[in-house]
Amino acid sequence: MxxxxxxxxxxxxxxxxxxxxxxxxxxxxxxxxxxxxxxxxxxxxxxxxxxxxxxxxxxxxxxxxxxxxxxxxxxxxxxxxxxxxxxxxxxxxxxxxxxxxxxxxxxxxxxxxxxxxxNLCSKSIRLQNVMNVVVKTINFIRSRLLNHRQFKAFLDEISVEYNDVTYYCEVRWLSKRKMLKLFYELRNESRLYENRR
Known part of the structure; x- marks a missing residue:
């Protein structure tokens, strides 16, 4: 400094x-x-x-x-x-x-x-019910190459700020925060994508 x-x-x-x-x-x-x-x-x-x-x-x-x-x-x-x-x-x-x-x-x-x-809420508030839904949705999108490509193409097509979702890592709360924030920002788009399938 x-x-x-x-x-x-x-x-x-x-x-x-x-x-x-x-x-x-x-x-x-x-x-x-x-x-x-x-x-x-x-x-x-x-x-x-x-x-x-x-x-x-x-x-x-x-x-x-x-x-x-x-x-x-x-x-x-x-x-x-x-x-x-x-x-x-x-x-x-x-x-x-x-x-x-x-x-x-x-x-x-x-x-x-x-x-x-x-402790950044990570120990006192587990958010388990929310985390389960978010992780399951992201894993569905990311785990299959075709789903992932289609989701990225869909995001490009509708011109949103973010162009992908990130995997979740249980190491730190900040990883949770980043993933939840990104998923929240793309919640409507994720719903639209699921409805199109």
Whole structure:
């Protein structure tokens, strides 16, 4: 982060936020280094909402809940963020984040008991009934080459923004989100396609 951006972010974060939440995502970059993205969303006295990438911290070695907590703590110290203003934590659902004893959430429960933890709804709201229908429909379209070609041709014919549907991968909630969003955007077209068959 360049000095000017850091200064602007410091001014917003330190001076004016009444409360804030953080979102954490851990992923591996092309050089096999685990990167911890820390996003902040806060509100000031005038109810102005600020959303920014607060930090991108490399995690060298292990990626336990304790390791992640240490990095978050470094960033909080660097920006002068008080734990008392942290009201919510949202994670990517990785085990090192959500374990109740040794995960980040467990450690944060000890540090700040008033934090409302969210796991991007992936653990608390399974959406199983919706997911079953969506996955079954997408698998029907994608699993047979002829169906897939016909569906893509149909989408081209009616000139929609998206030109295909993506397979679902159970790895992360963000995969679920992407697939559901795309399917929702193409819900009418999918229905039309099914009716034409």
């Amino acid at each position: 360049c000095h000017k951006q850091r200064t602007q972010l410091d001014n917003v974060v330190k001076a004016s936020l009444v409360s804030f939440s953080i979102a954490l995502d851990e992923s591996t970059d092309f050089s096999d280094t685990v990167q911890l993205a820390i996003f902040i969303r806060g509100v000031d006295k005038e109810f102005t909402v600020t959303e920014e990438l607060l930090a991108l911290q490399p995690l060298k070695g292990t990626t336990t809940g304790e390791d992640i907590f240490i990095e978050v703590q470094k960033v909080f110290t660097s920006f002068g963020l008080p734990w008392s203003k942290l009201i919510e934590v949202c994670t990517d659902g990785a085990p090192s984040m959500v374990r109740l004893r040794k995960g980040l959430i467990g450690i944060l429960n000890e540090k700040a008991t008033e934090i409302n933890q969210q």
